[in-house]
Amino acid sequence: MDLISIYECLCDRTRLRIVQLLGEGPLCVCHFQEILREPQVKISKHLSYLRTRGLVQCERQGNWMVYSLPAKPARELARNLACLQDCAQEDPVFRRDVARLKKLTPKLAESSPCGCTTAVRA
Amino acid sequence: MDLISIYECLCDRTRLRIVQLLGEGPLCVCHFQEILREPQVKISKHLSYLRTRGLVQCERQGNWMVYSLPAKPARELARNLACLQDCAQEDPVFRRDVARLKKLTPKLAESSPCGCTTAVRA
DNA sequence: CCTGTGCATGCCGATTGACGTATATTCTCT
DNA sequence: AGAGAATATACGTCAATCGGCATGCACAGG
Secondary structure, three states, rough: OOHHHHHHHOOOOHHHHHHHHHHHOOHHHHHHHHHHHOHHHHHHHHHHHHHHHOOOEEEEOOOEEEEOOOOOHHHHHHHHHHHHHHHOOOOOOHHHHHHHHHHHHHHHHHHOOOHHHHHHHO | OHHHHHHHHHOOOHHHHHHHHHHHOOOOHHHHHHHHHHHHHEEEEHHHHHOOOOOOEEEEOOEEEEEEOOOOOOHHHHHOOOOOOOHOOOHHHHHHHHHHHHHHHHHHOOOOOOHHHHHHHH
């Protein structure tokens, strides 16, 4: 894993929000849409960007693609994700995103609108 | 200080080497030229890029511009610089750069070729 | 087999970034 | 004032990126 690639991935606001959210657990694209309030194509492309550089993994689950951070991230990545987690604590946008996620989680637990309850189990 | 700006600054190899070197202490442009073996204009532009985003400071010293990391970096910056310092330990390019710097330092201490011995005092 | 849903990709235009060449700026020394 | 050294900037070029629109692909259910 290249340090440059990591920084390239993190230097976009949307990608940063995505990665930050994935720190809370796996998510599928429709969740990102709802939480970030961004169009599907934008999210999808950023996820693709992250995927080709190894910052996220994905797994198909029926109709849905469930994205997550790598199970065993490289040292540099793990270090930087921890750093990001720490730095983002104070950012209002990140806090709002996570708040939306928390609000979404129980709803999905009982009746998932998109079938990926497992994605939010974490 | 914006997280995005920090990551934008760090997502270029040359800038990463510059920042990494500044972790060892202030340096002037000619030192970067010698250590990085890159043309003056390239280094100067990247320094300018870093300066406008607040990642480095500079101070004129006669004919020379002495660059350094900010005296009191913002929390996010300090955190990320520490992270970088840690991640870069293993990178052969960074190690070589620092080795060149160490080799340069004593030479400058006795007879500085460009007058900025003070820059390497640290 | 057909349809709908979730997601990805191709194409376009606009912006930004990286690099090089040439030139300007700022200072020192004489 | 003039020359030279260290550094910065202007301009052009090429590549990468970002966003949107339209379309393609994969799967589920009837």
